[in-house]
Amino acid sequence: MTTKELDKSLMGQYTIESMLDGSGTTFNQKCSEDPNIAAMQLQGPTWCLRTKGFLCSHYASQNSPEGKFCLAMKVYMEKYKSNEANKQNKAMKGLYNLTEIDVLAKHISMLAMHAQFKDSKDINDVEKEIEIRSLDPESVSIAIALYIYFTILVNNSLDALSYNELFIKSYHDYYNYWMSRRLMLQMHGNSWKNDFNGVLLA
Numbered sequence: 001m002t003t004k005e006l007d008k009s010l011m012g013q014y015t016i017e018s019m020l021d022g023s024g025t026t027f028n029q030k031c032s033e034d035p036n037i038a039a040m041q042l043q044g045p046t047w048c049l050r051t052k053g054f055l056c057s058h059y060a061s062q063n064s065p066e067g068k069f070c071l072a073m074k075v076y077m078e079k080y081k082s083n084e085a086n087k088q089n090k091a092m093k094g095l096y097n098l099t100e101i102d103v104l105a106k107h108i109s110m111l112a113m114h115a116q117f118k119d120s121k122d123i124n125d126v127e128k129e130i131e132i133r134s135l136d137p138e139s140v141s142i143a144i145a146l147y148i149y150f151t152i153l154v155n156n157s158l159d160a161l162s163y164n165e166l167f168i169k170s171y172h173d174y175y176n177y178w179m180s181r182r183l184m185l186q187m188h189g190n191s192w193k194n195d196f197n198g199v200l201l202a
Helices: 003-018 035-041 044-055 065-082 084-088 093-097 101-117 128-135 137-154 160-176 178-196
Strands: none
Touching: 003 044, 003 065, 003 137, 003 160, 035 160, 044 065, 044 137, 044 160, 065 084, 065 137, 084 093, 093 101, 093 137, 101 128, 101 137, 101 160, 101 178, 128 137, 137 160, 160 178
């Protein structure tokens, strides 16, 4: 699939879903018993729709910050996709080969977690700004959306209609396991970044 083909489908979905009450379904995802986490998870359908608009923002205005960013990211994705070595990257290869949505969602949410914390100098003493960003639904959603977009481009078992389910499940999983993954990263110490060398959002 090409970026133009994927964009055309996402724009069509965005147009229709914008006119409906809600942009996606829960896909039978059970929310956390923690009301704060559940409140974040319930925003999933809203951010699912917003990220489609974000990913196609350069069609509305190439000169907007969002448009420039998305256009640049798609050029970068095509370059990344053309490098065969990236298929063997231990943190990325699952995006190319996995076929089960639930497994892919966990993989994508972990990559999105890396994207939030990658600028931290010390995972055991994370800067407040980075920690806040790691819980911010907009920042989290954009990272998830970019990884989903790339996954649909390179994984033949998926198509544009997979976007909603993959987003909702990845977003839900991200907040559900934010704390346990944070602890897992701390257990690895600052060497945790080595596990993500060469990923798309490095």
